Amino acid sequence: MGGLLGPEVLVSYLLRAVVMLIAIPFHEAAHALVSWKLGDPTAKNAGRLSLDPRRHFDLMGGICMIFAGVGWARPVGIRPDRFKNPKVGMAISAAAGPISNLLLAYLSMIVYKLLAVWFGLGLPTLLYRLLYYMISMNVSLAVFNLLPVPPFDGSRIALLFLPQKYYFKAMQYERQIMIVVLIAAVFGVLNYPLSIVGNAVWQVLDLATAFVA
Structure with a gap:
């Protein structure tokens, strides 16, 4: 029990919770913002164009985000019939969520590298860990949500390339x-493919922030 509830573990979970309260609202608000700009105010009218975590929070999804690094929020309501081009509108609004997480990861990596240059080895450990989780959890959330199967965002993007009847x-x-994917994630079946993509994204972000160092 001491190992499970030790100070280091508790701090890690606390930092993950902080990141979750930032990453998920950004993800969901991005869906709401883009769908509104494309002509569908459904999510905006439902109060989802907000960075307040209470607007988006799902208990089980939040717990999974803290303990497993991937999770979900309450679905954002979108009406494709309000888009000029429903398939394209759905794909763009779906892509907005993962893109917002990648943007957060990118900005966090810039901040980390800037602080590393300024403070060197004097960078506070707690701040280092927070920035690490901001990068890793946002990358994981983006990659996980780009799975090309319903109800993940990637399925809406895949609709551009699939016959509508199959979708x-x-x-x-x-x-x-969703249940099958979550079971697969819990038992580690998706660890290898997701880690490959996640590591590739991390390397791209590292290269894209090379100008800082």
Whole structure:
């Protein structure tokens, strides 16, 4: 029990919780903002164009985000029929969430590198860990949500390349698919492919912030 509830572990969970309260609202608000700009105010009218975590929080999704590094929030309501081009509108609004997380990861990496240059080895450990989680958890959230199966954001993007009838047939089973994906994630089945993509994204962000050092 001491190892499970030791100070270091508790601090890690606390830092993850802080990141979760930033990353998920940015993700969901990005969906709401882009869908509104594309002509559908459904999410905006529902109060989802907000960085207040209470507007987006899902208990189980939040717990998974803290303890597993990936999670989810309450779905943002979007009406494709209000877009000029429903398929394109859905893809763009879906992509906004993962892109917002990648932007947060990118900005966090810039801040970390700037602080490392200024403070060197004197950078406070707690701040280092917070920035590390800001990068790693946002990258994980973006990659996880880009899975090309319903109900993840990647499925809306995949709609651009799939016949619509197959997409909507898959949508009928999105709850079952979600359960299967979560079970696979819990048992580590997705660890290898997600880690490969996540590491590749991390390297791209590192290269994109090379100007700082």
